[in-house]
Amino acid sequence: MELKFRVWGRIARPVEDVFEAVVNPDRLSQYFTTGGATGRLEKGATVTWDFADFPGAFPVEVVELVENKLILLHWGNAEGNGTQTEATMRFTDCGDGHTLVEIGETGWSESQQGLDASYGNCMGWSQMICALRIWIEHGINLREGFYK
Template identity: 30%
Template structure:
């Protein structure tokens, strides 16, 4: 990453095996328990799907780049008219745990890029916390959390 480009990187360890974490990320029925309201299909390499979020009335097109079972998922989505690449990697850890790292890249280091960096860093940290709460405790932290954002 050059100083001209901004990149988001967040991580959390989840006390669940890699296979369970992977399924929670690629299966829209499971994702709807912590991240999206609805997804059109399961994530698979080079597949185009769509996501709906509970707080927005829009459908977000997702271009899945690559899915590596129990290892990684990457996709492109549109952020303010620009495609950004999201990479989610899974690394097995001790005691049947998984380190989940979410990276989103890149934006130009300007005012719009800094706004993106702030908002999406918060978003990916929230994604990871919600994923952890769902998998470890069966809790949907996102439910009602962003109702204030509805127009």
């Protein structure tokens, strides 16, 4: 059994605006990486993401990036075993001023620890899409204080 998930949501903004809100570290830090993000997401780059409510910055490797369509990331998983997971973010222009954002992740061991880690990341990515939507549509930081 392969541990994997996919979450998605529609955002009432053009795909260019939504994509930029993810790849731009200043924008990403407004609603998701509340401890800051260093570096723009670009193919081949390794950036750092930090969360004020989950301290400890960690590296995020950008494996693939197709402007306004796809971001493929590798990062250390929460199992603490030195392996990485692969997160795939897809952006689809719905043609009506809305963007469909889909995020999937794979790469955990088939163990209770892997299952627990995958559930945690599923919750985090679901919350990221919600926080992105509220921030880009209404200017509200949904994540601030959410996990404290």
